[in-house]
Amino acid sequence: MSALHWLDPTDRTGAFPNVERALKEPEGLLAIGGDLSVPRLLAAYRRGIFPWFSEGQPILWWSPDPRLVLTPDRIHIGRSLRKSLRRRDFQVSVDRMFDDVVKRCAAPRPGQDGTWITGEMRDAYGALHRQGFAHSVEIHRAGELVGGLYGVCIGRAFFGESMFSTVADASKIALVYLGKQLALWNFPLIDCQVRTSHLLRMGAAEIARRDFVELLNRACNLHHPPGRWSYDPLIGDHLDSQFEES
DSSP, X not given: OOOOEEEOTTOTXXXXXXXXXXXXXXXXXXXXXXXXXXXXXXXXXXXTOEEOOOTTSOOEEEOOSSEEEEOGGGOOOOHHHHHHHHHOOSEEEESSSHHHHHHHHHSOOTTOSSOSSOHHHHHHHHHHHHTTSEEXXXXXXXXXXXXXXXXXEETTEEEEEEEEESSTTHHHHHHHHHHHHHHHTTOOEEEEESOOHHHHHTTOEEEOXXXXXXXXXXXXXXXXXXXXXXXXXHHHHHHHHHHHHO
């Protein structure tokens, strides 16, 4: 069995181990320790590694096998979601309320005692956002933030982190609009990390970690400069046209 790798928090140049050394139980656990600095987080994501730990735990780094991935232009829009999109009783924005989206994603959910989006994690992703590597999609209704998602972008790879919704389909709408925007920019993938029935229904598929890492290497090296994103207002018209044709 592979030994768990410890990262020195004072050595931000310390390399991560090969993801093939991740444990089988718990699935994908690769390393422990280190810090959540921007350089270390970017190094981790580039290698298909992400942090996930609860309050009171040390930082845990994961690279599960298989990996759940969405292709931006192949997001499935079911009948109920299509009706919600057609109503157009919402507004979409990008990178306007990043901290609010992360805070709402971190709120306790039914059946959960706590959250993995700790204060330390919120600060870390806020730093990524300020440097142009983390982004949010916000869904508003009647002037209120009712749904959204956030994640990390390196090159043309987007790593989805979390989403929230206070009204039906709001987080799904955010994902649809994100997918359309990324497709316009020729992004080949959205990393969804681990299997969920919700994302599988929206078209996500599991692929072998080795295949994911190869795909990720290519996507991260495609040019897409970091910085604040702006939403393309033509996406709504593209969706309306798609519904008329189907």
